[in-house]
Amino acid sequence: MVLLVKSERAPGGASGRVLHLTLDRPEARNAMSLAMVGELRAALGDAEEAGDVRAIxxxxxGGHFCAGGDLKDMAAARMSHDGAAAVAxxxxxxxxxxxxxxxxGIAVIAAVEGTVMGGGFGLACVADVVLASETAQFRLPETSLGVVPAQIAPFLVERLGYAEARRLAVTGGKLDARQALALRLVHEVHAPEELGNxxxxxxADVLRCAPHAVAASKALIARARLQPASALIGEAATVFAQAALGPEGTEGTTAFLQKRAPSWAPR
Structure with a gap:
């Protein structure tokens, strides 16, 4: 196993569970092996199927987030009989x-420290909230190694914008935690001992939000990146009506009027 999986009841009496996934190859600064990719996919699939996981x-x-892809897997693919197809x-x-x-649809929080490189950079880009230790060092070294940040390129553009993605790609980008904060790659920077807090x-903030409303909001926001607001008016109205008339909308409104926490939230 190269992934530590810990599932716990949501704190504060909130409904559901929180899933903690820890990349666990400290001797390789948690480089992303094919085994780790498979375990992460399986853990996410299990969480989605379970239906009660509120956050990941x-x-x-070992003080690092992820040093990118495992070069041993790539070397093995390169040496295989079908070469290019295996690498692809x-x-x-x-x-x-x-x-x-x-x-x-599950809220994803990344807590990053130390090395955040290549594929680890990509994982940070797809998280909903990224909290960084002051020790975090972000690197996009692919072009300096003669290769391409191929799979993470779309997520770089999505997270940082076209101009910054280009700049990082052509310079083999290096960012410390404060520079990453300035670009909004990360949302907060903390001293190492404060990252857990x-x-x-x-x-706690995520758990105050209704889980199905979170999932629906994430899906609508994703579509809003690619379509003008005018094209989404009807769809957004339908999504809102379904939420407002559904069990979460009813419970949330009732809880507000009764001045109490809704059923899904911490007490």
Missing amino acids: VLRGS GVSARFGELCVAFART AVDRVL
């Missing part, structure tokens, strides 16, 4: 992982 927290062990397959599997985390605080 991604972190790395390794790349595609990581891309599919990023897409799965980007599309999930920051995760707990953001989790």
Whole structure:
């Protein structure tokens, strides 16, 4: 196992569970092996199927988040009998992982520290909330190695914008935590000893929000990136009506009028 999976009841009496996923290859600064990709995909799939996971927290062990793809897997693919197809397959599997985390209706929080490189950079880009330690060092080294940040390129553009994605790609980008904050790659920066408290605080905020409303909001916001507002008026109205008339909307409105926490929230 190269992924530590910890599931716990949501704190504060909130409904559901929180899933903690820790990349656990400290000897390799948690480089993303094919085994790790498979375990992450399986853990996310299990969480979505279970239906009661309210949030996923991604972190790395040993003081680092992720040093990118495992070069041993790529070397093995390169040496295989079908060469280019095998290398493309390794790349595609990581891309599919990023897409799965980007599309999930579950809130995803990444707590990053130390090395955040290549594929680890991509994972940070697909999280909903990124909290960084002051030790975090972001790198996009692919072009300096003669390769391309292929699978994470769309997520770089989505998170940072076209101009910044180009700049980082052509310079083999290096960012410290404060520079990442200025670009909004990360949302908060904390001293290493405060990172856990920051995760707990953001989790409490997430758990105050209704889970199905969170999923519907994430899906609508994703579509809003690609369509003008005028094209979404009808769809947005339908989504709102379904939520307002559904069990969460009814409970949320009733709780507000009764001046109490809704059933899904911490007490």
